[in-house]
Amino acid sequence: MPTTQTKNAKKPTILMTMGRQDRNGHPYQVMTHKYMLPIVEFANCTPLLVPSCFGIDDIEQYLDMADGVYLSGAGSNIDPALYGQENLTPEKTQDVDRDNFDIAIIHAALKRKLPLLGVCRGMQEINVALGGDLHQKVYAEDHLDDHREDPNTSVDEQYGPRHTVNIVPGTWLHTLLGDSTTINSLHGQGIDTLGKGLEPLAHADDGLIEAIHGPSFEQFILGVQWHPEWQTRDNPDSIKLFQTFGEACRAHALGK
Numbered sequence: 001m002p003t004t005q006t007k008n009a010k011k012p013t014i015l016m017t018m019g020r021q022d023r024n025g026h027p028y029q030v031m032t033h034k035y036m037l038p039i040v041e042f043a044n045c046t047p048l049l050v051p052s053c054f055g056i057d058d059i060e061q062y063l064d065m066a067d068g069v070y071l072s073g074a075g076s077n078i079d080p081a082l083y084g085q086e087n088l089t090p091e092k093t094q095d096v097d098r099d100n101f102d103i104a105i106i107h108a109a110l111k112r113k114l115p116l117l118g119v120c121r122g123m124q125e126i127n128v129a130l131g132g133d134l135h136q137k138v139y140a141e142d143h144l145d146d147h148r149e150d151p152n153t154s155v156d157e158q159y160g161p162r163h164t165v166n167i168v169p170g171t172w173l174h175t176l177l178g179d180s181t182t183i184n185s186l187h188g189q190g191i192d193t194l195g196k197g198l199e200p201l202a203h204a205d206d207g208l209i210e211a212i213h214g215p216s217f218e219q220f221i222l223g224v225q226w227h228p229e230w231q232t233r234d235n236p237d238s239i240k241l242f243q244t245f246g247e248a249c250r251a252h253a254l255g256k
C-alpha cells in the first residue's frame with residue numbers, strides 16, 4: 001500500500017498517451033479503460049489522457065500538470081526509420097503522430113525527472129527514444145519464440161497467462177516479485193539493442209528482453225513488454241507494479 005500519501009493530500013497526476021488503433025487496427029477507445037483502471041485503483045493516482053495526434057507544441061504544458069508519464073501499448077509498430085532500419089512489416093499499421101509525440105514526451109519527461117512507465121509499444125518507445133532498436137519480427141528470428149497472440153482465440157485467451165519471465169537477480173524488480181513471474185504475450189516486435197542507460201530487468205526463456213529500467217537515471221523508469229493492465233485486480237504481481245509506479249509518482253509530487 002502507498003506509504004507516502006497523507007489523508008486528503010492531492011493525488012499525483014499521471015499523463016497517459018494513447019495510440020489511434022488497437023491491435024486489429026480499430027479505433028482505440030475500447031482499450032483505454034483497461035489502461036486507466038490500475039492507475040486509479042492500484043497506483044492511486046489520477047489519470048489524464050492526452051492526445052498524441054495534435055503535434056508536440058503543447059508537450060511542456062501537458063507536463064506541467066504531470067507527476068508521471070504512462071505510455072500504453074498499441075497495435076501499431078514504431079516507424080523503423082526512427083532506429084535507422086528499413087520497414088520489414090509494411091503490412092502492419094504505423095502511427096507517425098504517436099511516434100513523434102511519445103518520443104518527444106519521453107525526452108521532455110526525462111529532463112523533468114518524471115517517473116515513466118511503458119507497456120508493450122510504450123516500452124519499445126522508451127528504448128527507441130534512447131537510441132536502442134527493435135527486432136521487427138521476433139517470430140522470424142531463429143533463436144527467438146513467437147510472442148504473438150493467437151487472433152483466432154477469444155480476447156480473454158489472447159491476454160491470458162502465456163509464459164514465465166526470469167527476473168534479473170539483484171534488481172528492485174527481483175526484490176518485488178522474486179525469481180520469476182507469469183505474463184501474457186501479445187507482440188510481434190521486441191527489444192534487440194538496448195537504448196543508452198537502459199538495462200534488462202527480466203528475460204523470457206528464449207533470452208528476449210521482457211522488462212527494462214534505467215538505473216543511471218534519477219527517476220523511476222519501468223518498461224514491460226507484457227500487459228499488467230489486463231485484469232490487474234486478479235494478478236498480485238501486476239498490482240505491485242502499479243503500486244510501485246504510483247509510489248514513484250507520489251514521491252515526485254512531494255518533491256522527494
Ligand SMILES: N[C@@H](CCC(=O)NCCCC(=O)O)C(=O)O
Nearest residue numbers: 023073074076120121187188189
Ligand atoms: N506493435 C508492437 C506493439 C504491440 C502492442 O503494444 N500491443 C498492444 C495491443 C493492444 C493493447 O492491449 O494495448 C508489437 O507488435 O510488438
